[in-house]
Amino acid sequence: MYTGILPIIPSANKLPASDSEVKVAALGGGHGLAASLSALRLVTSQVTAVVTVADDGGSSGRLREELGVLPPGDLRMALSALCDDTDWGRTWRDVMQHRFTSREGVSGSLDNHALGNLLIVTLWELLGDPVAGLRWAGALLGARGEVLPMASVPLTIEGEVRGNGVPGALISGQSLLAKAGEVENVRLVPENAPACREAVSAIHNADWVILGPGSWYTSVLPHLLLPEMRQALCTTQAKRLITMNLDVNDQEATGMNAADHLHVISRYAPEFRVDVVLADPGSIGDAEEFKQAAAMIGARVVFGKVGSSAGDAVHDPLRLAAAYRDIFGGQK
Template sequence: MSALSTPLRAPGVGGSRGPAVVALGGGHGLSASLQALRHVSDRLTAVVTVADDGGSSGRLREELGVLPPGDLRMALAALCDDSEWGRTWSELLQHRFASDGELDNHAMGNLLIVALWNMLGDTVTGLDWVGRLLGARGRVVPMASVPLVVEADVRRDAGHGPEHETVVGQSRVAVTDGRIDQLRLVPSDPPACPEAVAAVREADWVVLGPGSWYSSVLVHLLVPELSEALHTTTARRCVTLNLSAERGETQGLTATDHLEALHKHAPGLRVDAVLADPSAVEDVGELEQAAAAMGARLVMRQVRRGDGTPRHDALRLAAAFRDVFEGVYGDV
């Protein structure tokens, strides 16, 4: 038996601390959650969207028929600690080649992940090996076992393009203008990753968001078996709202609009806490009502970086998550 075929213990298991937490999302939003959550618990599982069809991920997906590795790579990089080892491997995963040839714009981490998948023939085992190499404080798994396509029905005001359009592909949905009415996945009933479903069922807390609201967060609720686990798990659920509306898919949406979009796509989902930064909330009373409609308490915390950019500060967000997990809901 080769070294790569021996059974792996998931990263972060053994001598662990903190609650069992599952974070769902993709891209920079999920990275922000994970960089904060690794200060709160070692018992982390990132469940990552696999619908990316652009850039390096899209090229590897099309050429090799694999899951798009980019969002998985970013989650692994976010789980590296702040030691010299962790920083070095995180930077290596994120490194992009610049050339006039086929390697141009490929991320090193994408190539490493796909190479392990080809060697091992198993997606989750390959990701576990990367996590082991990095010393990642947690585990990264895909939300589905097959590559997915995101479709969105978009409605626009008269004079601003087609009034009704179906936009196909995550990269296009993320930058679409207009109001998204409905999301779909192709295939519509994809097989969920078994490890993702098991992690949700065994979690103490499930965290949704922040991130690209439609193309990275809400898509998790469209994978039937994963959605069923999210609805029935005994874990408590925290929704983390974005610091601002993004250009494209959520342009012009308020914090309350984000929460109502979640409720529309998962009307039976109970939520325990909604975490928001005061600077991103237009109407606190309105948002409290929307949270209450889902069974949740609104928790207001300053989690934005001090430089004024719409990015989360990892330590501030970690402190906010700790308050949520410990039931410290009063405003501070």
């Protein structure tokens, strides 16, 4: 096993952390968390990403099944999102995100594997510690912040799919559940899995904790389903912010509106209170209904144009960063 201190990797825009900077713990997974991190790295260098570990599809699923490791894909995306917008940062971001493609007619063992997944798993095997491995990867990339797994063991997410108001079959696995349609009765297996200690500490030490954006049932909600994580989120002295999705009616949220997303949070974790809900007005149908749903979890609503100017359901990093900066500055 390797020992020693982390290497110092040069990064042109990486500034030393300041005690005056806001400390943020951002929770989620996949593309949603990456969008939040891409904005947050423009606001503060004291960012800790806490990432779901229930992915079981694609490259991550294969590595999880074959090697028994945490699924590295969402962790890789979070690290990539924290890379600086410099030659160094852009190069390492592209290296981490690079996927191998076998030549035509060949079924290769590396096909569709992301190089970053392989790098992360290599560090885990060498160091014997997922957190240490992610810290080495972050140092190599010059990441503006830290990336941590939500739990110390791989998780499986299960749920039922309803149709026409009738409960349906149990679906097991994030990759299947995300495409299943109207989801309900979601749970984690094992339900009492240990949370990552460092992630729990990051939540307690933060000034702000941010949930979302992301797939509501498979990336956002799992943080409130893991008992130790849920307790930390409910007892932290940090302010709590929910960032709403731009597309509130994606495949796993079929038939839901923006207010319904907040009702889901309230239903699964009624003791969880929120200070601010950030939403793009273009994604909200009935603003009054949405404000009432936010009030039920203790939150005020901040409306801001945070979507891409191209009209896609994609958060614009600069606009989202400006919204975060205004919220952090207005309520410390």
